[in-house]
Amino acid sequence: MNGILSFVERMNLLLWLAVIFVFHLVLYLTLGTDNWLIATVLATGTYAAVFVLLKAYVRNNKKRGVR
Secondary structure, eight states, rough: OOHHHHHHHHOOOHHHHHHHHHHHHHHHEEEEETTHHHHHHHHHHHHHHHHHHHHHHHHHHHTOOOO
């Protein structure tokens, strides 16, 4: 578990979101989704919220000295 938390702490959030955006863009275009841009933005936004919450959790635990 400590390995995962240390990875989350070091991860570059902007790079991960860019890769996820491109992945979803290709996915929804390949599937022929009518509103592919909206679906891509919403899916990436969901991942962004999860990543931000994870990073805040790790940062909070690091401040308190929990590990």
